[in-house]
Amino acid sequence: MSLLASLAAAAQLGATAPAAADLSEARWLAPDTDVLAFLTEAPGECLPATLRTSAAAQVEAGRALFRSPLIFGGPAARYGLSCNACHRDGRSNPRFFFDGLSGEPGTADVTTALFSASREDGVFNPRPIPDLVGAGAKKSLGSAGSFHDLEAFIDAAVAEEFQGDVEPSLVAALAAYLRALDPAACTGPRSIGLATALADFRRALDAADAALARADHALADALFLAALQDLQRVAERYRPLPALLSRIHAKAAELTSARRAAAQSPEAGRAALRRFRSGLADFDAALSAAQADSLYDRDVLAASLKR
Amino acid sequence: MKFTEAVAAALALCLTGSGAAAAPSSGPPAPSAPSGPQVNPQTSFEEGIAALQAGECKKAEKKFGEVLSIASRHAEANYYMGLAKTKCGKDKQAIKYFERAIKERENFVEAREQLALASIRLGDRAEAEAQRDAIKSIVAACTDETCDAPYVERAKKAAAKIEEALAPAPAPPAAEPPADDEPLGDQPGGAAAAAAFEPLFLTDGDAGAARYREAVKLINQQRYAEAIEDLYLAQAISGPHPDILNYLGFAHRKLGKFVEAKDYYAQALAMNPDHLGATEYLGELYLETGETKLARKQLARLEKLCPFGCAEAEDLARLIAVKESARAASTE
Numbered sequence: 001m002s003l004l005a006s007l008a009a010a011a012q013l014g015a016t017a018p019a020a021a022d023l024s025e026a027r028w029l030a031p032d033t034d035v036l037a038f039l040t041e042a043p044g045e046c047l048p049a050t051l052r053t054s055a056a057a058q059v060e061a062g063r064a065l066f067r068s069p070l071i072f073g074g075p076a077a078r079y080g081l082s083c084n085a086c087h088r089d090g091r092s093n094p095r096f097f098f099d100g101l102s103g104e105p106g107t108a109d110v111t112t113a114l115f116s117a118s119r120e121d122g123v124f125n126p127r128p129i130p131d132l133v134g135a136g137a138k139k140s141l142g143s144a145g146s147f148h149d150l151e152a153f154i155d156a157a158v159a160e161e162f163q164g165d166v167e168p169s170l171v172a173a174l175a176a177y178l179r180a181l182d183p184a185a186c187t188g189p190r191s192i193g194l195a196t197a198l199a200d201f202r203r204a205l206d207a208a209d210a211a212l213a214r215a216d217h218a219l220a221d222a223l224f225l226a227a228l229q230d231l232q233r234v235a236e237r238y239r240p241l242p243a244l245l246s247r248i249h250a251k252a253a254e255l256t257s258a259r260r261a262a263a264q265s266p267e268a269g270r271a272a273l274r275r276f277r278s279g280l281a282d283f284d285a286a287l288s289a290a291q292a293d294s295l296y297d298r299d300v301l302a303a304s305l306k307r
Numbered sequence: 308m309k310f311t312e313a314v315a316a317a318l319a320l321c322l323t324g325s326g327a328a329a330a331p332s333s334g335p336p337a338p339s340a341p342s343g344p345q346v347n348p349q350t351s352f353e354e355g356i357a358a359l360q361a362g363e364c365k366k367a368e369k370k371f372g373e374v375l376s377i378a379s380r381h382a383e384a385n386y387y388m389g390l391a392k393t394k395c396g397k398d399k400q401a402i403k404y405f406e407r408a409i410k411e412r413e414n415f416v417e418a419r420e421q422l423a424l425a426s427i428r429l430g431d432r433a434e435a436e437a438q439r440d441a442i443k444s445i446v447a448a449c450t451d452e453t454c455d456a457p458y459v460e461r462a463k464k465a466a467a468k469i470e471e472a473l474a475p476a477p478a479p480p481a482a483e484p485p486a487d488d489e490p491l492g493d494q495p496g497g498a499a500a501a502a503a504f505e506p507l508f509l510t511d512g513d514a515g516a517a518r519y520r521e522a523v524k525l526i527n528q529q530r531y532a533e534a535i536e537d538l539y540l541a542q543a544i545s546g547p548h549p550d551i552l553n554y555l556g557f558a559h560r561k562l563g564k565f566v567e568a569k570d571y572y573a574q575a576l577a578m579n580p581d582h583l584g585a586t587e588y589l590g591e592l593y594l595e596t597g598e599t600k601l602a603r604k605q606l607a608r609l610e611k612l613c614p615f616g617c618a619e620a621e622d623l624a625r626l627i628a629v630k631e632s633a634r635a636a637s638t639e
Contacts, residue, residue, distance in 0.1 A: 027509065031511070069618070070616060070617075070618060070621060072618075073618060073622065074527065075508060075523060075527075077617075077621075078508075078584070078617075078619065079506060079508055079509060099516075099517070099520075100517065100520050112524070113524035113525075113527045114520060114523060114527070117527050117529075120524065120527075120528060163527075225621070228615040228616045229615060231615055232614075235615065249614050252614045252615050256610075256614075
């Protein structure tokens, strides 16, 4: 970033600079975390680039849902917790910490009433958050070993631990995603930027379209919401740039209309999605042009974190 | 936990000047300018308690005045304001604040006790007797879990203290400072727009927030009466917060107390008009009272507040849809 650009960014940030906690990605962190490193680098996913086509749609749907807080209910959904918040990129998260839920950083008590309506076991028993690569092939899941079936485990996690509404097709998609994770496909640490965020967004939209093509209403609707949540994460990074922020909001409104159309009929929804996508290239370009002044930029982010 | 014990401890501090630990200092990092619009009610509340402990009645008055300018109906803040006034020798004013605390929470025995004592100092023995009798009948009438043994103990002590103060011949009325008749310190909605609230659920290392999370656990387990005790305690520790008021509304609604619930939602929304939870739950209340049109209005408001979708809007939309399809089925 140029000196002038950074001065301009600093001036704009003065008014609206978010605290680290304002980025929902940084919400569940141990106090001594290197927040800058956390927000600019992720562990890297272990998803093979080319999947058998029959499974690909399911896996992509599961991938988007894995990142969406809105598959949950209760406080988890309200405060932006997702599978991905704990299992970052489908891995673990050594920096995860939430007061009352975690013991050591990287652990969580998944049998507490803090998020759950039915799972309180009366004991504070945080467990290390496991890497999920290879979990799909396991014979028993969880440290109690009480689940022998991935679908049953996920169903219970969503419905009982996080008060979500579980539709079988959502559970199937999440399971397909986890089964597709492959130790041979791990990329190693990746950097987080506008490009990766927009890629997540587009993949969620593709998955929504594929679900509409199969007339799977519940899955499609959850994927529209997942895409909107992807867009929200982008918006958080553009908070210092009001003009782009309102552009992102306009896109969200357009996508919300497409969601409504899809609820009426899959065909109308797909048509609305196609129109939405035709405007995306311009949108992406505008965001890219300003990336250096957004919180995707390491220096801008670092300056905002210092405040 | 027992609300009654812990709250007794929290309330007692102001009288005895001990136990600073109950007044956590780590609030949200918003600046608190003394007279400007940037009041952070949590910070002011904590500073007010510290001032009371330090015997600085003037500062305490000012701080609780700030709190009340944002949350005029916060029971504890009114009570503490009454204490501050008493300490500054303004019993006549103090009485109004104690009355208001009692109006907000009938069974607030500490406020009744202080009201009685101040009344005696002003020569109004009848009021003190009325408060003593009120405390006795509250204890007699209360059977639910809000009246556990420690609460009853405190209530009895309060009644005994009033009795004791009533025993000697009435003292001549204390001379009141002339400037005593100022209006109550509340401009509902006045500074509210400027108050910044961190979600209490996400606040680390704060006793009030921890208590609030205990309440959330109880609510998740549908133990609403107990949750209400924890919520009262949370607000006694950390001052007014729309998240607490919202869950007070929620828990009262689940217990079928719609009038109280509505009132708590209104208080939460007065502090933060964009509060998602209170906007949602007020909509749910309207659904339960058959005012579907108003519920839909709440949904429209949520959709505006959540351009990227949010659980509050999703849940309310789902409940409205359920209600409407049930009605459609019943009219077929």
